[in-house]
Amino acid sequence: NAGVTQTPKFQVLKTGQSMTLQCAQDMNHEYMSWYRQDPGMGLRLIHYSVGAGITDQGEVPNGYNVSRSTTEDFPLRLLSAAPSQTSVYFCASGRVLGNSPLHFGNGTRLTVT
Amino acid sequence: GQQVMQIPQYQHVQEGEDFTTYCNSSTTLSNIQWYKQRPGGHPVFLIQLVKSGEVKKQKRLTFQFGEAKKNSSLHITATQTTDVGTYFCAENGDKIIFGKGTRLHILP
Numbered sequence: 127n128a129g130v131t132q133t134p135k136f137q138v139l140k141t142g143q144s145m146t147l148q149c150a151q152d153m154n155h156e157y158m159s160w161y162r163q164d165p166g167m168g169l170r171l172i173h174y175s176v177g178a179g180i181t182d183q184g185e186v187p188n189g190y191n192v193s194r195s196t197t198e199d200f201p202l203r204l205l206s207a208a209p210s211q212t213s214v215y216f217c218a219s220g221r222v223l224g225n226s227p228l229h230f231g232n233g234t235r236l237t238v239t
Numbered sequence: 240g241q242q243v244m245q246i247p248q249y250q251h252v253q254e255g256e257d258f259t260t261y262c263n264s265s266t267t268l269s270n271i272q273w274y275k276q277r278p279g280g281h282p283v284f285l286i287q288l289v290k291s292g293e294v295k296k297q298k299r300l301t302f303q304f305g306e307a308k309k310n311s312s313l314h315i316t317a318t319q320t321t322d323v324g325t326y327f328c329a330e331n332g333d334k335i336i337f338g339k340g341t342r343l344h345i346l347p
Contacts, residue, residue: 159335161337166248166339167339168245168327168337168338168339168340169282169327169329169337169340170337171334171335171336171337174334174335184334185336216281216282218282218335220331220335223331223333223335224269224331224332225270225287225289225331226331227272227284227287228272228274228282228284228329228331228335229284230281230282230283231281232280232281233281
């Protein structure tokens with residue numbers, strides 16, 4: 127049982143480049159989300175999804191796009207990377223939104239130069 | 240907007256001393272969840288509190304939910320080096336918003 131799988135683990139981008147961070151879960155969880163973690167800022171919610179075909183914005187959505195075409199996958203797209211997007215990104219899933227524990231992936235460390 | 244405030248931001252304790260982190264909200268919380276993140280790791284779920292005044296224990300960890308459901312605390316008795324990490328609280332409601340966490344350092 128793999129849980130929540132994030133790829134890649136590390137990525138370096140140049141300003142203006144685009145990329146997709148992958149997230150997959152094999153627990154049949156309805157809820158999936160993306161967080162970024164910066165020193166002193168804790169975990170900030172970027173986007174989330176309560177089920178396939180449904181996405182919504184979190185606290186810091188600008189510069190990021192998501193889609194949820196299947197229950198298992200929730201990719202995060204950076205359209206035009208900026209140095210301010212240098213961060214550690216975590217994908218997390220839960221059975222449902224509201225009362226279920228979150229299961230986190232191992233994270234992606236992204237550096238934008 | 241939905242927000243939980245966590246204090247302190249950092250805490251250094253001698254090994255064997257107790258440690259407490261607090262989570263506060265200006266609005267009534269539907270529930271409170273606690274997570275632990277080891278250095279270099281990812282957050283791991285510890286516990287969820289739902290009822291007013293609820294107290295739960297996990298070995299040396301004691302979790303409390305305030306009577307008004309606006310605050311919560313995590314208390315660790317007799318800290319050990321394995322307790323090092325950052326402890327986060329979060330409300331799992333319409334969105335899951337985390338506090339900024341309390342980073343615990345243990346001095347040997």
